[in-house]
Amino acid sequence: MSKEFAPTERTKVKRIPKRGNFDRETIYSILDEGFVCHVGFTANNQTFVIPTGYARRGDTLLIHGSSASRMMRNLAGGIDVCVTVTLIDGLVLARSAFHHSVNYRSVVIFGKAKLVEDENEKLEALYAFTEHIVPNRWNEIREPNELELKATTVLSLPLEEASAKIRTGDPVDDDDDYALDVWAGVIPLKVQAEKPQDDSRLKDGISAPDYVANYER
Amino acid sequence: MSKEFAPTERTKVKRIPKRGNFDRETIYSILDEGFVCHVGFTANNQTFVIPTGYARRGDTLLIHGSSASRMMRNLAGGIDVCVTVTLIDGLVLARSAFHHSVNYRSVVIFGKAKLVEDENEKLEALYAFTEHIVPNRWNEIREPNELELKATTVLSLPLEEASAKIRTGDPVDDDDDYALDVWAGVIPLKVQAEKPQDDSRLKDGISAPDYVANYER
Numbered sequence: 001m002s003k004e005f006a007p008t009e010r011t012k013v014k015r016i017p018k019r020g021n022f023d024r025e026t027i028y029s030i031l032d033e034g035f036v037c038h039v040g041f042t043a044n045n046q047t048f049v050i051p052t053g054y055a056r057r058g059d060t061l062l063i064h065g066s067s068a069s070r071m072m073r074n075l076a077g078g079i080d081v082c083v084t085v086t087l088i089d090g091l092v093l094a095r096s097a098f099h100h101s102v103n104y105r106s107v108v109i110f111g112k113a114k115l116v117e118d119e120n121e122k123l124e125a126l127y128a129f130t131e132h133i134v135p136n137r138w139n140e141i142r143e144p145n146e147l148e149l150k151a152t153t154v155l156s157l158p159l160e161e162a163s164a165k166i167r168t169g170d171p172v173d174d175d176d177d178y179a180l181d182v183w184a185g186v187i188p189l190k191v192q193a194e195k196p197q198d199d200s201r202l203k204d205g206i207s208a209p210d211y212v213a214n215y216e217r
Numbered sequence: 218m219s220k221e222f223a224p225t226e227r228t229k230v231k232r233i234p235k236r237g238n239f240d241r242e243t244i245y246s247i248l249d250e251g252f253v254c255h256v257g258f259t260a261n262n263q264t265f266v267i268p269t270g271y272a273r274r275g276d277t278l279l280i281h282g283s284s285a286s287r288m289m290r291n292l293a294g295g296i297d298v299c300v301t302v303t304l305i306d307g308l309v310l311a312r313s314a315f316h317h318s319v320n321y322r323s324v325v326i327f328g329k330a331k332l333v334e335d336e337n338e339k340l341e342a343l344y345a346f347t348e349h350i351v352p353n354r355w356n357e358i359r360e361p362n363e364l365e366l367k368a369t370t371v372l373s374l375p376l377e378e379a380s381a382k383i384r385t386g387d388p389v390d391d392d393d394d395y396a397l398d399v400w401a402g403v404i405p406l407k408v409q410a411e412k413p414q415d416d417s418r419l420k421d422g423i424s425a426p427d428y429v430a431n432y433e434r
Contacts, residue, residue: 038255040266049257051303086268098365148315170416183423184416192409199387199401206400
């Protein structure tokens with residue numbers, strides 16, 4: 001598998017080319033840090049954008065069907081999708097309104113998503129979703145039974161056509177504006193885990209395991 | 218304007234109807250808390266999902282055209298879009314793999330987005346974007362000049378067909394599973410602002426104003 005995705009007509013970054021990135025390792029690191037994607041598809045001449053969970057497994061993106069399933073369940077042959085994952089790293093405050101921006105890392109993937117129908121593959125996908133969001137969780141919990149696997153919709157999307165867009169660092173102001181008496185810089189933003197909340201029906205004597213108490217994204 | 222959006226064939230929440238919400242105030246509060254949306258549209262038979270900034274102004278969503286502009290700039294007549302805003306509130310850890318979930322609030326909007334071409338309207342949109350992301354910022358910074366306004370792509374989308382989906386609270390396990398010796402509960406997630414980073418070219422003697430130093434989303 002090549003280290004770089006080949007740019008295509010639809011993944012080329014046209015407006016600010018220097019923000020474009022086709023490096024597989026970079027793209028996978030963004031996919032592995034996020035856990036909610038936005039799946040775009042067209043059905044009955046209507047475009048839908050649905051947020052849902054995902055996990056990467058090698059060169060495949062596994063997508064949790066969830067609410068998209070009403071559109072997709074009859075489409076075992078596959079459906080063209082555009083899947084986007086966006087991480088927000090900071091607010092970029094320039095001296096001029098025009099140059100305000102956001103530091104972000106996003107990935108856009110194009111391809112044909114197929115329904116995963118095999119039960120073992122579904123089981124592996126559920127494992128991947130769970131471990132992707134909360135590592136070490138799977139070993140503790142009850143695994144899915146046959147009925148639950150049947151009720152689970154999983155889509156599989158090959159990672160063949162993808163690109164990243166990344167903005168980092170300071171604001172970039174017009175030369176003249178650097179003389180203005182205005183604070184400029186970046187407010188970093190981070191997804192922070194707060195103190196875990198016990199389920200109201202938690203059995204006595206069970207406390208949050210380390211991987212929960214010290215959860216970091 | 219009615220307090221509830223009317224459900225339509227495409228905004229009805231079919232899979233878990235109790236998560237659906239058409240209340241205008243609820244939907245607007247979600248839009249006002251987020252600041253990045255995912256815009257879905259179809260061009261040349263291809264669905265695109267593009268992350269970009271937005272702000273709400275009354276019953277209109279203003280969308281920053283940015284990278285979507287290559288697709289949209291010739292479409293002054295309007296383009297059908299699906300705009301989705303997703304806020305992640307927590308990870309829901311159940312006793313069974315199947316019932317793991319995410320607490321979230323999302324809004325999906327359908328409609329026809331139009332290019333904003335009037336310079337005053339564009340100026341008002343830039344004001345709205347800036348103040349939506351960083352309240353109190355506008356008064357300090359250099360306002361856009363004519364060239365910058367020309368270079369700015371703004372789309373306007375009437376808030377007429379929208380719905381929210383919300384999940385809150387504890388995991389919901391199968392009755393039998395509550396007896397398992399497994400921790401269950403919620404890991405709350407929050408977007409946290411970290412210490413502001415001065416621009417490397419910041420003039421001496423300027424420190425971050427209160428609205429930056431104490432920024433909260």
